Every structure is written in structure tokens, then in C-alpha cells.
Amino acid sequence: MSNTNNRLTSVIAAESMAENARTIAHVTGGAMTGPELYEFLGELKMMPGRVSQALIQVSYGLELSLKHYDVYQDDGGDPADVVTETVGLLAEAAELAKKLGTALEAAQAKIALQGNRGRISNAVNQ
Numbered sequence: 001m002s003n004t005n006n007r008l009t010s011v012i013a014a015e016s017m018a019e020n021a022r023t024i025a026h027v028t029g030g031a032m033t034g035p036e037l038y039e040f041l042g043e044l045k046m047m048p049g050r051v052s053q054a055l056i057q058v059s060y061g062l063e064l065s066l067k068h069y070d071v072y073q074d075d076g077g078d079p080a081d082v083v084t085e086t087v088g089l090l091a092e093a094a095e096l097a098k099k100l101g102t103a104l105e106a107a108q109a110k111i112a113l114q115g116n117r118g119r120i121s122n123a124v125n126q
Helices: 003-027 034-044 046-068 079-111
Strands: none
Touching: 003 046, 034 046, 034 079, 046 079
């Protein structure tokens, strides 16, 4: 697969992930039981580690671009300085993603032992 195909695939995958997060935001908000949340978090907690890895990998790719392309800044600045700053920001984002994953895993562990006896007959799903 060429670099162009990899780039396009990565953009499409990122777009898909953003749309999936949007869907999750739209379908959540009503009553959710502990067991449902446990299952949801079991899937969701996988995402931050994968995002962290992708951010590290694109940082490396951005650094490589300085060796493989004639890079310039529209504002006349030094491309290497901008890459260095961008890589630092992406490293920070990668660490935050890892923290998110740790927090989701802790939340899943906390709710793990909760159950329910069924729906309350007069409850409204809000």
C-alpha cells in the first residue's frame, strides 16, 4: 500500500471514529443499568489506547516528512520548529488518551458488581 493510500485510509478511519463517537453521544443519555454500562465501558476503554498509539505513529510520520519532502511554512517560519512543537502537543494528547483509558477501566471495575432486579414499573426512561 502506498503512502497516499495509507494517508487516505487513516483519514477515513479517523472520520469513522469521530462519527461513531457522535452516534454514541446520540444514543446514550437514558437510563443505563450497571451491567449495560459495564459492557459499554468494556468496548469503549479500548479506544484511548488505540488513539494514543496512532498519535505516536503520526508524530513519527510527521518527523519523517522533513526528511522525505520539501516542507515549507506559509508564514515563512521554520518547518522543523513547527514539527517539534506539533510532536510535543501530540505526545501530550497521547498521554491524555492513556489517562482516559485508565479512568474508563477504573469506572468499569467500579460498576462490575452492580446488578438490578428489573425495571421499576412507573419509571420513565430519562
